[in-house]
Amino acid sequence: MKNEKQSFSLRVAKVAVRSLIEEVELTPKPGLVDRVNTGAHRDLTIQLMRTSAESLADTFEQIAFISYGRTPSQSLREEIAAIGRNGEKRMFEVTCGVNTHKGAIWAIGLLVSAASIEKGRCTIEQIVTLAGEIARFPDRYCPSTSTNGRNVTATYGVVGARGEAQQGFPHIIQFSRPMLNRSRENGLIEEKARLNALLSLIAHLDDTCILHRGGPEALSFAKREAASFLTNGNFNWLETLDEEFIRRNISPGGSADLLAATLFLDKIQANKSVDEVQEEYVYSK
């Protein structure tokens, strides 16, 4: 018989993995891997993304378990960083070295920890605030190797994945979550509500994945096109946008991660059981 802490950790980890899988299944996403194509990626497939997501269940479960009922502290930060880095290692093993979910392990890992600190009895606002608090403790064991994100944040002065978390996920609170809720209230089907949420992120986020591939010009183009989609609301146009992003080698990977994080928070807030989460939404084939 599992105790409350074990059951909660298992449930949260399943919700996290489910959110990653629902993000990749969402179609059509400009420049990203989805059910129709691999976007602006030559080394990714949808199957690889699913396998990567499933390989992270243990990582999220361990983060939830170790965080349960604790308070944010330097030692908690370091414990979950060690688990997160092992998760990254596992991800690179199952993907043979391809970066599928590094940004998502970071963002959702912190949100899992925050939700577990509160034993799931809290609002989304409390979760992102706590996650920001954890992320602001210095990561003393972080290797100083160069990363695409580090190079880009140094070159262009953007805050990247680290800053987004440390500030308490402002793009989720200001854009994707309100857009998801508003779209649902306006009667859009779930798939379209999620596409709107994704495009609201692309329209505003300084995505280091886009910047490192195409610089500020690519980032401005992506933001402008996403904003115009949100104004015209023509979902058929997303396929054209996908072709254009692929042609320009634009991949909004950071926005994809934050969409998965938005879906995670949405499910946690609704306090769904694992079975409900698994059955609630199946994408149309």
Ligand SMILES: CC(C)(COP(=O)(O)OP(=O)(O)OC[C@H]1O[C@@H](n2cnc3c(N)ncnc32)[C@H](O[C@H]2O[C@H](COP(=O)(O)OP(=O)(O)OP(=O)(O)O)[C@@H](O)[C@H]2O)[C@@H]1O)[C@@H](O)C(=O)NCCC(=O)NCCS
């Ligand atoms: C803090 C870390 C995330 C490390 O950050 P850093 O910036 O140093 O590292 P990156 O390796 O660049 O990874 C950051 C990834 O975050 C996503 N992202 C980008 N912009 C934002 C943003 N503004 N807000 C939120 N998230 C953002 C993005 O992930 C997606 O893109 C990935 C593909 O990226 P890349 O490898 O660059 O892809 P390609 O262009 O295809 O590469 P090339 O082949 O051309 O080289 C994909 O994975 C998406 O997920 C960024 O990539 C964090 O990792 C860290 O410090 N972890 C330590 C452990 C820890 O403390 N954990 C605690 C909680 S578990």
Ligand SMILES: Nc1ncnc2[nH]cnc12
């Ligand atoms: N669907 C997706 N396609 C490409 N990169 C991603 N990173 C996270 N989700 C992604």
